[in-house]
Amino acid sequence: MFARFFAKVRAWLILTRGSNLPTVWSNLFTGWLLGFVYADRFPWGPFLLASLIGLLIGVSLIYVGGMILNDAFDARWDTERRSTRPIPSGLVSVTAAHVVGFLCLALGSWLTVISSLDGHGRATFTLVVLLVASVLVYDRWHKGVSWAPAVMGLCRALLPLIGFFAVGGLVDGPHFRGGNLLALLAHPCVLWLLTFSITLVARHEAGPGTPPRWAEWLLYLVPVPLVVVQFLPDVNGLPKVAVFGCLLFWLWIFFSNRRHVLPAGVGRRVADRLAAFPLVDFAAAGLFYFSAHYMRLGAEAEADWATAAMKLAWMVPFGAFVLTLILRRFIPTT
Secondary structure, eight states: OHHHHHHHHHHHHHHHTGGGHHHHHHHHHHHHHHHHHHHOOSOSSHHHHHHHHHHHHHHHHHHHHHHHHHHHHTHHHHHHHOTTSTTTTTSSOHHHHHHHHHHHHHHHHHHHHHTSOTTOHHHHHHHHHHHHHHHHHHHHHOTTOTTHHHHHHHHHHHHHHHHHHHTTOOTTSTTOSTHHHHHHHHHHHHHHHHHHHHHHHHTTSSSSSOOOHHHHHHHHHTTHHHHHGGGSTTOOOOHHHHHHHHHHHHHHHHHHHHHSOTTTTHHHHHHHHHHTHHHHHHHHTHHHHHHHHHHTTSOHHHHHHHHHHHHHHHHHHHHHHHHHHHHTTTSOOO
16 A cells, blocks of 8 residues: 555656756746846845745746646657556546646746735736746647747746746846846746757657757857857856856766767756756856845945845755756656
């Protein structure tokens, strides 16, 4: 009896792809950090932390719900090709997966919207609707369609934007004109392109053939805009932070390719690329570090917040990276 119970628990964990959750947290947190610095409207304290925690839990539920529904919609395909998956093996029913998946999407959406700070619920609501719509469109129609990777990329790209707007960031404010607006949008665009290329590779994990070589090389070019935008006019950033983050990303991808030879290594490569999202997030934090440096020279309360935030700016991405590597030992990434 206990063996059956633990088998069911593990089956649900497999459906959630929960080992990837730290990368979701890192994506959202990076956008949240930039939004808070540039908005500078809300004092650092328990209320702000509660808002951040609510956002993290909310997007986590949306992610988990989307992953569960992915298997629910693919039940017939998995029965024919991957009979060991939780639903075809009989450990989880299709009905239960649909119910739990949609409940997670609904609860996660509600929690994300109500966790946005005063006056910014409308912008957060719009982004959450786009996120949930993208999740459902991908889950329902991703098999055999060429545009599916683009939709999956949008799911990632929206995470930092949700964090940015939920804490009060405004792209029409004085900080976001010209180069600064491009610098802000560079991070979501890079996440979109990275997810797009990973999804192209992942399609060959359970199918024939090997990933196109250009998709592999694209990975090395993906984070370059995070460095380039640091040199745009009027953009206040620290290029060395972006360069360091990109360097770590490139080294991780290079050694991943060496360790996992194609075609057998497709699954391992996909897992490594998913784990690398926080390295890209750190590269995007160069904009934050420049502003935080001057915040430390301001009022005492602002200086205290800046000192704490400068630590979080590297602790969260690198902590998420390490935690992802640990969790994937117990919960499969794909």
